[in-house]
Amino acid sequence: MYPFSFTKAATTREALNAGRNGGRYIAGGTTLVDLTRETVEWPETLVDISDLPLREITVTERGGLRIGALVSMAETAANRKVRTTYPVIAESLELSVSAQLRNMATIGGNIMQRTRCTYFRDVTAACNKREPGSGCAAREGFNRMHAVLGTSYACVATHPSDVAVAFAALEASVHLLGPDGERQVPFADFLLRPGSTPDREQAVRPGELITAVEIPALPRPLKSGYLKVRDRQSYEFALTSAAVALHVRGGVIREAKVAAGGVGTVPWKLPAVEQHLIGERPLEALWAAAAAKAAEGARPLRHNRFKPELLNRTVERQLRIVGGTK
Template identity: 65%
Template sequence: MHPFTYHSAGTVLEAVQAAARGARYIAGGTTLVDLMRETVERPDDVVDISSLPLNKIHTAGNGILRIGSLVTMAEAAAHPAVRDLYPVISQALEASASAQLRNMATIGGNLLQRTRCSYFRDVSADCNKRRPGSGCAARGGYNRMHAILGTSASCVAAHASDLAVALVALDAVVRLHGKDGERLLPLAELLLQPGSTPHREHALEPGELIMRVEVPEHPGRLASGYLKVRDRQSYEFALTSTAVALHVTGGRITTARVAAGGVGTVPWRLKAVEDALTGRRPSPGLWSEAARHATRGARPLTHNRFKLPLLTRTVERQLTEIGGTL
């Protein structure tokens, strides 16, 4: 492990100032410590933020939900308001990692976790995320777990967070605190597609800290849920996943939010599926028709072409499941 200095921040301002000078934030440490052991990450300074007062969950208004960035995944999944208002969040969290990791890992850390691409984690392999300009070994290598949406010539790594998929489907935003104060940023804009700069994974300014995640007010109570398809039922990353949130008024779908995981370089909003649903009357035929739009724009690789039909079937299955509760 690369030598580093460590200190604990007593205030948000202290943490932000340290990070603005180049220190890395650490809380649960379930991702960063692993990457430091593998020498993928080599920070010179680490600032512990686990004692900051960012570990509360609040609700207000018509479905407004605020989750502090230091709330653990297990705490968020078990919270009565989360389970009642947005089961898609609790289901996504419970489908993530192991129980031990969920007890340690934080909401903020989960959103900013780095890819599980095996070439990224192998320091002997070419990887533009880890060493810009070196190439992407995954494109010509074994790429079964890699992305088919949002890829580029520089990177095909899939984003690993289940939670982020659920939150993108709910139009969630993150409240950030940096050296210039606070700002709100849509979660869909926080995580960046690779393009020609895959080493730039998020839109945070130097030193910015995620304070909390906010799910905004919706026009009516949403029926929601998360489905994850994987090689085994525990402690495994998604081959595909789907988060669905629907609201019906007067017998027609007035709000349709659908996002996919395991297939995108970022949590992937399926806008074409949403458009096919909005304004229509729920029916089995509609779920099948809308799901056929899920793979629009996909660019499969040598070993992950199976994700095309799998994603379509996953979306249809979850639309059918949630549609049956309307």
């Protein structure tokens, strides 16, 4: 057992002071507790932030949504405004972990969670995320669940979050508060591709605290949804997934937001698919033609060569579900 200290922050200022001194923030604890138990991480100080006033979902001045970092996954999925305005968020949360974990886990913690790569969590295996410079056992090991997009020689692990795929598609932003004040980071820049530094996974500076995730206002009407393909129907991570949001006016697609999960080292935005859709009529032939661009640049490994084709089919299916045909 590794000794550690524990403190509970009553105010944001107390949390930031503890974080500045090296404390690790914890709320639901559904990821960090597991990693500590498995000795993947050894935090010296845990800072409980569960009492901070970050538990609201509000409509922004421009008509978007701001979800507090400490709102639980279950509360977010059940929120009327989320369900009616951005169903893709609610669906991605409901297709995630068990109901018990959704009641505990927070939105801020969800996007900060670390990979479920078995080699990362096996402290006897080589893993550059856990121990930089040690190698990547997944490249030559069993890599069926691993990434085919955004990989590097140093790491091929996927990001496990479902709701992060929805946030990526909707071009959300993350609000951060730290020793230097407040700042806002586009979601596309928040989660980092591994490159040569896979141990650095988020654009969070030392001592910074996530306060909210903001989804911008998008044109109405907006139809959206989330599709997750997995080995079993409950409590399983994605082989592939697709988050789609479409704005159709005058019989033409005016806005298209598409991202994929289960295939990238980060939630994978699909601009080529989006561009193929915009300005087109939602006809049957369009969905397959657009989805054929989803896996461009994929680099499959020995055991996941099926993923590019599965990704194309997943995106096509979800475009059909959300967009329909005429």
